[in-house]
Amino acid sequence: MATDNNYSLGPVPMAARKGVLSLTMVMLGLTFFSASMWTGGTLGTGLSFNDFFLAVLLGNLLLGIYTSVLGYIGASSGLSTHLLARFSFGAKGSWLPSLILGGTQVGWFGVGVAMFALPVQKATGIDTNILIAVAGLAMT
Structure with a gap:
């Protein structure tokens, strides 16, 4: 195990x-x-x-x-946030705080990538989609 x-x-x-x-x-x-x-x-x-x-x-x-x-x-x-949520809301109820926390992390990731890609695109002229892909991979 x-x-x-x-x-x-x-x-x-x-x-x-x-x-x-x-x-x-x-x-x-x-x-x-x-x-x-x-x-x-x-x-x-x-x-x-x-x-x-x-x-x-x-x-x-x-x-x-x-x-x-x-x-x-x-x-x-x-205890982690997820275990504290499980003790507070139960095994089935802990999905909501986990979903909210996961959603904020996806948003945080997206904002971070955009905050890099947009100024770099303006400064260099490189396609924004390429910069987003590269920055997303680098952050991952």
Whole structure:
């Protein structure tokens, strides 16, 4: 029988858990994503400084509280998002959170590929479809 190196069916043992530095790098990678910067730039130019500062402060506060609770639950239990959904919603009910999470990842992938392909096409004139295919393969 094959070993489950991803701990998809049970908690991650303490010895296999990642440290703060590697998880921080993952979170910084999510933060310094071109689509996030584009959204922030659009938001910043559409609001006054005080409104922009308030929107950023409130948005980050809400997101920080939400992710802190999720991080605490995950760190305490050692369980993945999918296993936590199964315990919360049951084996049949866990399909909905998994579908939503999968859908966001497909969208994230598509936005990332487009954020690369469109500017490169404008700068080089290379066909957008070729750039999308190459970037999609490279990201995969």
